[in-house]
Amino acid sequence: MAERSDLWLDLAADIPITPTPWAMVGDFNATLQSHEKKGPGNFSMGSAAESFCNEQWLTIFQDSSQVVLPRIASDHGSILMTAIASQCPLNCPLRFHQFWMDHEEFNNVVASSWFEWIAGPPIVVLTSKLKRLKGVLKTWARSAFPHIERELEDAKTALNQIHDQIAREGMNDYLFASEADVKTGLVKALENHEKIWAKKVRIRWLKVGDRNSKYFHLSVKMRRNKNTIRVLKRPDGTMVEGQNQIGEYIVDFFERFHKEAPIETHADLLDNIPKVLNQMDCYRLDSLPGNEEIRRAVWELDPDSSPGPDGFSGAFFCKCWSLVEVEVCNAVRQFFSTGYMPHGVNNNFLVLIPKVEGANTLDRFRPLCMGNFFCKIISKVMAMRLEPLLLRLISEEQGAFQKGKLIHDNISVASELANLMFSATKVGSIGCINF
Template structure:
């Protein structure tokens, strides 16, 4: 229903749960009430969110939907629009601004020319590109008037030519309108909605609503912008960065620029990677001189930002609700988000690919068989995923001959390291959908139980139950103040989803409530076979049948025996 009606969930603040059964035993709390809106609502109330208020007389908490407009910054930075490059006079405009010489070091020359070009392009764009929304409506109105005349009076050569001109003008205006909103939405999908315009409008409004920071203040009363800039400056100065000592050649610099994603978001200077590609013949000399100058001196003049980030370390300005605050240099080692990280990732992928090819050549791994004459890949790379296609018989020492009996695999429950706590968690739905429950058990490095829970979740599917069980386990770990947590589940989908942070909407609020806790501790999540997760499986099935939630369960004799079995590191068996 939500997808069919194109509804969007309103961000929530305040209390976590919106309903409780108000029972002392078998207490259940859940998020049953949510606020949804459509695209038209967001257009009028772009800063809306919901507050979950206190429950008084009802089991349900009242929900208050409000719209509080945050102050928009007056210093919104320059943004280069990619559709400018389609204009016939674009390169001449850049050339006229760039060719005037500026004295100073190569890096300073490059920065000052970019700064001067921003001012020039602002005025040039205003002269050559009108209001796209108004232009599109006027072109559409003109086309409709001509077609009305054709319907009334018939067509002639002159009217036919006018209609053709009107259609051309309308299609051009529509293309410009789409390009503008496609860039604002930062989406690469081109196959959604009515000519994509409505689709991109919705994406832009949702992103602005979610990313808007409405209130943030430190204990000592520091203003929001000072706090944000100070935090990131400290964050990027924790460790010294490594230096790149080699001086690149012109061809290496051009190759690096050409490898950059032209559709990625621009830096604080407002120029995206597409700008450098489109004007390379004009600006290449200054760009290469600036990069080589930095490589020789290792000095970046204060106040200069750069967009050729793959070879030059960056200075950072934090954007707060669309306006820049703070300005500081990067002095930390590489991590996700650093400009050189994609290069190192590609190098690691290349090493892995060559290693797999070498293993195949040595017959250490066996490729899957396919149709005669077809090339069967051993691996495929997609984004940050690696898919390896191999016959596992060599690794397991099992004969690949047909008719060979199945192998028996020993499955162990592994103890956690000292000071770590291991959580085995599982969900169960009797009927899919049907009565469902979550169960989990916490054990220390000796295999002794230090906590357990089982919770009835109502009528849900297996997918919902597994995710909810995982969130319940993390919440219980937070209550137990576990500071080193090993989560183990027998659901591959749950493990992959949490590792990649692909959290579905129905547990997103739970995830946000435990995200800070997980960031403050050491934790990991791994997959296990069901044979190693039998305790959690028992608890989930038991509560789904009995509907009685509980904590610190008193286990029956056969489950106590299974716990001792795990603590003694004895195997269970799985047929494969």
């Protein structure tokens, strides 16, 4: 125990005091608690080969990982640690930040770009205006918010200088007003700094409380490092490495997965399905939506959901609804009247989220599609119209599709029925229960 304590004290003493990136790799051979020993078998003071690093290391080398190599002549496995410097992708999409909307010039910047005339069908007009607005907002944000980190540091430095001057000369009206102005700027810089990192980390349960910028920083870096795909295994057992090769393999996999396959139509089966909806119900489903119905769909969608390729979240449409209402509503009505979506409007970002730790095959990743908010509005309008008809379309036996019920409820019902049969009769049998 004493040797273990000395080991950890020595490691803590060797860590640089200044914010210097560092990493340690080795066989520490000392675990503090039994739960730190992973794998089958009883707990013992065996090999604890691990690697450690600090936040500054993850800032520079976001793609850091370790691999335990096979044991050959020893009972210890060698550790191979790789660290690659962060690189910004060449085709990085627009990242619309919600604190932009708090700027006093935001509405004027959007209006000056939005009201410029564009000819064409409503959907083309909407997408063209959003595309043009992206470039305008990028240019404006660089001047209005030059550098969030630097702005925060400058605000802290200015406040320290005011405090030093107050300590030397004493408080007066000028220094009192200067201190108030600098504090206001610091609070605003802290808010912007926290908002941008809170959005990156996407922690929904943390709504109020103390500022958690450092927590957000670590969460973002750890999540990026954990979700980075470094190698994939093909069905034949061969490995795919390298970002370009991995990207080509993923694209080929999902293209083959979603490839259209020939099917046989059985139109005669449709005659056996009872017609539950009447003519009035069909008319309501097919009718063109009004502005108020579209607005209600926009407000019921999650404003903080991940944006699609156009970069605009629901919060932007809610904030600028008075400016974009006409174009959005006309575009939605065009889709309902024609049933046609121009090529590229319904493009999505495909994100692969690992289901388990150490996922290395595509079946162990959960694919998520992030679409443009305009397409989400259309889907929401359809869902709102279909909701009051579901009670007639879903039978009582289809519990998994009924609101407030889960398919796992059927397992509980079957278990209760089995218990009742055993308790009610001395001799009995259980048949097949279908749900």
